[in-house]
Amino acid sequence: MLFPTYQFLVFFLIIFSAxxxxxxxxxxxxxxxxxxxxxxxxxxxxxFLLLLIFSTVYNYIILRVLCKSKYKKFALISGLIFxxxxxxxxxxxxxxxxxxxxxxxxxxxxxxxxxxxxxxxVGVSFYTFRIISHLxxxxxxxxxxxxxxxxxxxxxxxxxxxxxxxSRAREFYWQLNSPEKYDYKIEEVIVLILSGLFKKYTLSSFxxxxxxxxxxxxxxxxxxxxxxxxxxxxxxxxxxxxxxxDLANGISCLLGFKPIANxxxxxxxxxxxxxxxxxxxxxxxxxxxxxxFPFGGNKYGKLRKYVNLLMTMAIGGLWHGAGLNFIFxxxxxxxxxxxxxxxxxxxxxxxxxxxxxxxxxxxxCSWLLTFTFVTCSWVFFGTPNWETAVSFFAGIFHPAVAxxxxxxWQLYLVIAVIGAINFWGDRISQLLQxxxxxxxxxxxxxxxxLLVYTILMLGPSTMPPFIYFNF
Amino acid sequence: MKDREFLxxxxxxxxxxxxxxxxxxxxxxxxxxxxxxxxxxxxxxIEIDGFRxxxxxxxxxxxxxxxxxxxxESEIPPVxxxxxxxxxxxxxxxxKKPTPxKKPTPxKPKLTIPYRRFLFIGDSVMFxxxxxxxxxxxxxxxxxxxxxxxxxxxxxxxxxxxxxYARTRKxxxxxxPDVVIVxxxxxxxxxxxxxQGKGRAVMSKEWQKAxxxxxxxxxxxxxxxxxxKVYWVGQSMPNKSSYFKAFTxxxxxxxxxxxxxSKIEFISTWDTFAKAGKFxxxxxxxxxxxxxxxxxxxxxxxxxxxxxxxxLIVDKMVSDKILKAPPKK
Numbered sequence: 199m200l201f202p203t204y205q206f207l208v209f210f211l212i213i214f215s216a217x218x219x220x221x222x223x224x225x226x227x228x229x230x231x232x233x234x235x236x237x238x239x240x241x242x243x244x245x246f247l248l249l250l251i252f253s254t255v256y257n258y259i260i261l262r263v264l265c266k267s268k269y270k271k272f273a274l275i276s277g278l279i280f281x282x283x284x285x286x287x288x289x290x291x292x293x294x295x296x297x298x299x300x301x302x303x304x305x306x307x308x309x310x311x312x313x314x315x316x317x318x319x320v321g322v323s324f325y326t327f328r329i330i331s332h333l334x335x336x337x338x339x340x341x342x343x344x345x346x347x348x349x350x351x352x353x354x355x356x357x358x359x360x361x362x363x364x365s366r367a368r369e370f371y372w373q374l375n376s377p378e379k380y381d382y383k384i385e386e387v388i389v390l391i392l393s394g395l396f397k398k399y400t401l402s403s404f405x406x407x408x409x410x411x412x413x414x415x416x417x418x419x420x421x422x423x424x425x426x427x428x429x430x431x432x433x434x435x436x437x438x439x440x441x442x443x444d445l446a447n448g449i450s451c452l453l454g455f456k457p458i459a460n461x462x463x464x465x466x467x468x469x470x471x472x473x474x475x476x477x478x479x480x481x482x483x484x485x486x487x488x489x490x491f492p493f494g495g496n497k498y499g500k501l502r503k504y505v506n507l508l509m510t511m512a513i514g515g516l517w518h519g520a521g522l523n524f525i526f527x528x529x530x531x532x533x534x535x536x537x538x539x540x541x542x543x544x545x546x547x548x549x550x551x552x553x554x555x556x557x558x559x560x561x562x563c564s565w566l567l568t569f570t571f572v573t574c575s576w577v578f579f580g581t582p583n584w585e586t587a588v589s590f591f592a593g594i595f596h597p598a599v600a601x602x603x604x605x606x607w608q609l610y611l612v613i614a615v616i617g618a619i620n621f622w623g624d625r626i627s628q629l630l631q632x633x634x635x636x637x638x639x640x641x642x643x644x645x646x647x648l649l650v651y652t653i654l655m656l657g658p659s660t661m662p663p664f665i666y667f668n669f
Numbered sequence: 670m671k672d673r674e675f676l677x678x679x680x681x682x683x684x685x686x687x688x689x690x691x692x693x694x695x696x697x698x699x700x701x702x703x704x705x706x707x708x709x710x711x712x713x714x715i716e717i718d719g720f721r722x723x724x725x726x727x728x729x730x731x732x733x734x735x736x737x738x739x740x741x742e743s744e745i746p747p748v749x750x751x752x753x754x755x756x757x758x759x760x761x762x763x764x765k766k767p768t769p770x771k772k773p774t775p776x777k778p779k780l781t782i783p784y785r786r787f788l789f790i791g792d793s794v795m796f797x798x799x800x801x802x803x804x805x806x807x808x809x810x811x812x813x814x815x816x817x818x819x820x821x822x823x824x825x826x827x828x829x830x831x832x833x834y835a836r837t838r839k840x841x842x843x844x845x846p847d848v849v850i851v852x853x854x855x856x857x858x859x860x861x862x863x864x865q866g867k868g869r870a871v872m873s874k875e876w877q878k879a880x881x882x883x884x885x886x887x888x889x890x891x892x893x894x895x896x897x898k899v900y901w902v903g904q905s906m907p908n909k910s911s912y913f914k915a916f917t918x919x920x921x922x923x924x925x926x927x928x929x930x931s932k933i934e935f936i937s938t939w940d941t942f943a944k945a946g947k948f949x950x951x952x953x954x955x956x957x958x959x960x961x962x963x964x965x966x967x968x969x970x971x972x973x974x975x976x977x978x979x980x981l982i983v984d985k986m987v988s989d990k991i992l993k994a995p996p997k998k
Contacts, residue, residue: 207683211676218672292965299951303959310951313908313961384675415800415817417807452675583972598813643678647685654686 201394201445209238210449217453224377228347231374231453235356239320246319253284254353257329258346264336265343277333285326288318293520321360323517325353327481331488332367341368348374357449361442363460363480370455379454384642385634389627390448390457392649397441397619400656404612405434408604413580416590421597424590426604431580432573433616436464439478465572465620468564470534471542473572485514500543507539508532518579523587527578534571784897784991786814788846790837793821794969795852798902801975802850805983810992816844824857825883834890841894848991849891850982852902854923855968858915872915881922888926888933898934898991900982901927905938905974908948909967936985938978955980 200206213234220226240247257277264273286294295311302309332352335341344352344367352370373380412419412427419427440461447457460480467473474482490510496503508529515528574591581587619626634642787806789799799817806812818840823831833853841849861869863879870876891899901923904916920939927935942952942962953959954977962974970978986992 211679211683214672215676218676221672296961299961313950313963313965316965382671384671384678387675388678414796415803417803452672639674639678643681643685646678647682650682651686 201398201442201449205241209241214452221379221454222377224375227454228351228374232347232351232354235351235354235359238356239354239359242320249319250325250354253281253325253329254350256280257333257353258349261333261336261343261349264333270337274333274337278330281326281330281333285322287314288316288322290516290520291316297522324362324364325359327364327484327517328353328367331364331484334488335367341371344371357446357453361439361446362478363443363446363458364484365455365458365480373455380451380456382451383631383635385631387448387451388634388642388646389630390444390451392630392646392653393627394441394443394445394448395650395653397437397444399441400653401612401616402434402438402441404608405430405437408609409434409580413577413590414582414586416581416586416593417598419593419597420599420602421594422602423599423604424594424597426609428573428577428590429613430609431576432465432569433613435576435580436461436620437616463620463623465569465617466565467568468561469568470531470538470571473568474531474535481514481517485510489513504536504539507535511535521583523578523581523584526584527575530575530578534575782847783993784847785812786844786846786848787812787816788840788844788849788896789815789817789819789852790833790840790849791819791852792823792855793819794855795819795850796821797970797972797975798852798978799850801970801972801979802982805976805979806992809983810994812992816840816846822856824853824855825887826857826859826861826880828883829862834887837887837890838894841891841896845895847897848986849896849899850902851891851899852904854904854916854919855912857919858912872918877918877922880919881926884922884926885929888930892930892932896932898989899930899932900985901933901935902978902982903935903937903939905941905978906943906948907967908950908963912968934985934989936982938981941977941981942974952977 213230216230217227217234220230236247236251239250257280260273260277260280264270264277267273292313295313299309299311332341332349336343348371351374352365352367355365355370358365408430409427412424413431416424416427443458443460447460451457458480460478462476462479464473464476467476490506493506493509494502495506509532511532512525512528515524515526515531518524518527577590578584578587581590634645636642787802789795789802791799796817796819799815799819803815803817806815818836820831820836823833825833828834857880858871860871861876861879861883863869863875864882867875869879888901903920903923904912907913907916916939920937924935924937927933942949948963950961950963951959952962952974954973958973960973961971962977963969964971983992987994
């Protein structure tokens with residue numbers, strides 16, 4: 199069940215009405231929230247729901263052993279193995295098997311591994327990451343062992359289960375058990391939901407048509423088309439994912455949880471380091487705390503720091519998908535971050551005089567370099583395999599087709615709108631909130647109806663899937 | 670208090686939206702799992718007017734835009750001559766009847782119009798195959814005028830969702846392909862609405878009859894259009910037991926429809942990935958390289974699998990003298 203559908207709207211209205219009536223009664227509130235989450239997830243597939251319940255129950259048993267017995271390390275390791283294995287079977291098994299087959303085939307060693315006909319459960323990467331971080335937090339005694347209902351409510355929490363943001367257990371439990379729920383502003387929620395709808399329903403669905411085919415058959419497009427397709431994909435992945443995060447945050451607010459900042463105008467970044475502080479923030483922080491720091495972070499010298507950075511980004515790439523293109527995407531971001539750190543670590547060696555002479559021009563150059571790097575890296579992310587990515591870049595320099603096909607004012611307008619959201623999104627949001635904060639409820643209804651109607655009318659008749667549902 | 674105010678706003682907004690576009694609401698709601706088959710069937714009849722029509726036109730324009738890259742007739746280099754034509758191009762309807770030759774003349778080389786444009790029509794399975802065909806035609810035969818016209822989740826069953834008859838007529842008229850390669854079926858294993866408007870359960874006798882009518886109608890359409898040769902590619906053995914029977918039935922239907930047409934030829938791929946009647950996941954290609962042939966879903970080709978099927982089709986086109994390898998430099 200996708201968020202921007204009438205089906206979800208009806209579901210949510212029923213759930214919200216129930217939650218509103220039980221909000222002050224914490225125990226009942228938790229039960230209603232848990233049942234709602236399970237019901238929401240069952241709409242995807244009953245089999246997926248059974249898997250989620252199995253994973254939650256099994257991990258809770260491990261968590262109890264970890265918290266209550268003396269075999270803490272054993273429980274942690276077995277928990278990590280189980281969860282990495284669980285993720286591995288559903289997401290990576292076929293990739294590893296086919297990759298191993300390729301290697302053996304090259305060596306002319308006969309091999310024939312079975313390929314599993316499995317589809318990864320929706321949000322498996324997101325809920326497995328939450329389970330893993332919970333295990334580690336309990337092992338490090340950062341959080342006490344929760345009761346089962348709290349734990350199950352956290353793992354299955356429906357606004358975040360399919361595509362994040364990846365919330366942390368400590369903050370979640372605190373809000374879940376507090377009788378005082380997050381005191382949202384109506385205008386704040388409306389802006390989050392409208393922003394999510396506009397990004398996902400209107401902008402993302404529009405851009406999908408300009409990226410779908412060029413990323414699959416780049417040889418059918420001209421050089422300028424491919425450049426526009428690459429920029430469109432940068433815009434698409436941003437509006438698609440941040441739109442989902444906005445919707446998830448808006449719904450979370452209504453259920454009594456504080457919104458989690460997941461995107462903060464990432465394409466205005468002046469460096470790759472800044473980009474990762476603004477892009478998919480909950481994942482970046484998760485990787486930092488549960489991968490980069492355990493590897494040693496920056497504690498063991500600069501060389502080790504760079505190696506750790508590269509490994510963390512490669513793992514981050516693999517988390518996004520089972521494919522060499524995702525690993526490569528992670529690695530080039532890791533290398534980019536290393537270069538970024540090198541420039542900061544040895545400023546005297548490559549000091550850039552331009553900063554002083556032409557500060558604005560230098561800023562523009564930094565922005566352009568960062569945006570170009572990120573956009574080029576998305577090509578590896580968005581194309582189905584390495585060969586297509588290579589022919590995409592080859593097509594930019596040596597196009598097989600000369601005709602400019604994507605010369606539409608609508609496309610330029612959408613890119614400009616997304617540019618504006620990236621540079622002045624906070625101000626636009628504030629302005630809308632001020633407009634909607636008027637006390638007159640009639641005015642609010644008219645304005646919101648008008649905005650929703652416009653979004654729906656500008657949207658397509660069919661909607662492409664959320665990109666991040668695949669992860 | 671705040672929650673109730675929000676509920677009031679949301680309810681008012683929903684009511685406003687429902688009344689302002691009731692048809693959209695009904696259509697969206699009828700697509701939910703709760704809706705009964707009767708409601709779903711009724712929802713298919715609902716037309717959504719206004720912006721969506723212009724939006725559809727806009728996307729069709731983008732999808733069709735590849736035509737601009739095709740050289741105009743005047744830009745096409747002069748026709749080559751060959752001693753024997755593979756298949757004669759269709760004669761224009763207003764062409765004069767040829768006058769009988771007064772006396773037999775020595776055999777002169779016949780004027781042949783080569784097969785230049787190739788169109789691949791179908792669902793997402795065709796897309797995987799089409800990419801491989803495009804690559805092979807370009808690399809081995811120097812044919813660049815190829816186009817994949819695919820639409821995911823479509824077929825000849827749910828023409829209410831995507832009308833392949835209208836789309837095929839339009840694209841063949843616009844693109845003027847010489848050869849069309851068709852592949853359907855992966856999304857057709859579902860209930861069908863027959864010509865009397867009655868829903869028929871999948872794989873029932875009535876379903877088979879209704880589907881056969883659809884396929885024959887499509888074959889007649891292809892026959893009536895300007896295309897010179899059509900290859901209807903059958904389904905290869907799936908790595909999914911639930912599709913086994915359906916694909917066998919569908920292949921028989923495609924084969925029968927192809928036989929009754931002058932232009933269409935059925936290419937069977939059923940045994941390509943099979944051994945002793947069972948699916949084989951790893952198959953060697955022409956050069957002996959082994960690889961997995963189907964993706965996790967058991968239906969879509971891997972690039973290796975697509976290459977094997979593509980080679981099969983290309984070989985058939987070579988034996989039919991539709992393709993001729995360009996002279997080596």
